[in-house]
Amino acid sequence: MKLKYKNNLLMILSLMVITIGISIKFNCLNINASNTYNKPYHTNKVLYHTKYNYYRQPNQNKWVGSAKHDYKKRFKLTRIAKTSPKVTYVKTKKGWIDHNAFAQWVTGFGHMNYSMQVSNHNTEVYNQPRNTKGYHKLATTESLGLLNKWITVNGRAETNTKKGYYRFNYDGQNYYIAGKYLKFKLNELIGNNHKIEKAFEAGYKFYGKSPYAWGGGRTLASIKAHHFDCSSFVHYIYSKAGIHLGSMSGATTFSLRNMGKPVNYKHMKRGDIFFFDDKSEGKFCHVGFYLGNGLFMHDSPSADTGGVGISSLKDPHWSSRFNHTVRRIVY
Numbered sequence: 001m002k003l004k005y006k007n008n009l010l011m012i013l014s015l016m017v018i019t020i021g022i023s024i025k026f027n028c029l030n031i032n033a034s035n036t037y038n039k040p041y042h043t044n045k046v047l048y049h050t051k052y053n054y055y056r057q058p059n060q061n062k063w064v065g066s067a068k069h070d071y072k073k074r075f076k077l078t079r080i081a082k083t084s085p086k087v088t089y090v091k092t093k094k095g096w097i098d099h100n101a102f103a104q105w106v107t108g109f110g111h112m113n114y115s116m117q118v119s120n121h122n123t124e125v126y127n128q129p130r131n132t133k134g135y136h137k138l139a140t141t142e143s144l145g146l147l148n149k150w151i152t153v154n155g156r157a158e159t160n161t162k163k164g165y166y167r168f169n170y171d172g173q174n175y176y177i178a179g180k181y182l183k184f185k186l187n188e189l190i191g192n193n194h195k196i197e198k199a200f201e202a203g204y205k206f207y208g209k210s211p212y213a214w215g216g217g218r219t220l221a222s223i224k225a226h227h228f229d230c231s232s233f234v235h236y237i238y239s240k241a242g243i244h245l246g247s248m249s250g251a252t253t254f255s256l257r258n259m260g261k262p263v264n265y266k267h268m269k270r271g272d273i274f275f276f277d278d279k280s281e282g283k284f285c286h287v288g289f290y291l292g293n294g295l296f297m298h299d300s301p302s303a304d305t306g307g308v309g310i311s312s313l314k315d316p317h318w319s320s321r322f323n324h325t326v327r328r329i330v331y
Contacts, residue, residue: 179304
């Protein structure tokens with residue numbers, strides 16, 4: 001009798017274990033199913049990583065083509081499919097490909113400490129620069145209550161697409177925000193030299209309103225249209241302060257490097273102009289107007305504004321290119 005009771009008890013326990021196991025497996029399947037999808041996706045992206053292959057369907061082993069010749073090609077993406085918690089595919093005209101093929105990456109990061117004002121335009125903030133591998137949206141400037149507020153940025157990252165993102169800490173959380181939505185605090189840098197301040201004011205009125213235009217700023221028509229490049233911009237703002245740095249039509253970085261008097265870069269002051277080299281663009285390819293505290297005003301497609309803007313020498317994009325040539329225009 002005792003043996004029969006014992007056998008029945010073991011059978012009941014076995015059935016309970018099987019039932020629990022089936023339930024757990026079923027729940028896991030439901031969880032996995034809820035985390036996977038295949039849905040329409042309408043966007044255009046540039047492919048940067050050529051190590052990936054194309055497939056007829058997501059998550060297949062047999063590929064139908066390679067992306068090795070598709071570097072920097074723009075694709076229209078029509079669907080997106082998440083096949084597991086860590087794998088997502090997008091559909092192109094060539095087939096399905098891992099979405100990381102389109103991920104950007106950080107090319108440089110500079111530590112800094114600046115007070116910057118958030119614009120009144122609501123924008124997203126991220127855990128890392130947008131479109132880099134593993135990025136995701138954390139909040140918006142509006143949801144954080146930061147519209148028109150001042151924040152302290154502690155670094156700037158630049159991606160391979162030359163987009164800049166500033167890092168700031170808010171309530172113990174690090175966020176990244178696109179540089180075009182921030183402005184440096186500059187009023188503490190204002191000096192008492194009338195000519196230098198007049199040149200600064202002439203240039204700053206174009207901040208964020210004058211996209212870079214190579215060869216612009218050398219005719220009255222292009223100046224009226226606010227079309228400048230780096231050297232014509234510096235020439236123009238000093239001309240508005242009553243200082244003429246050679247002919248308007250002949251303004252170049254090479255002509256400007258001979259203006260004024262040389263200054264040791266360690267003693268650079270507000271109003272000095274200074275120069276940059278670049279491996280692909282050559283020597284003296286760019287010029288800026290120094291503001292103080294490592295900041296400068298210039299006209300460049302690499303500025304956060306895409307033209308007339310403010311940048312920092314604490315940013316490796318600029319510090320690595322600074323050739324230490326400085327000229328003092330106003331003594």
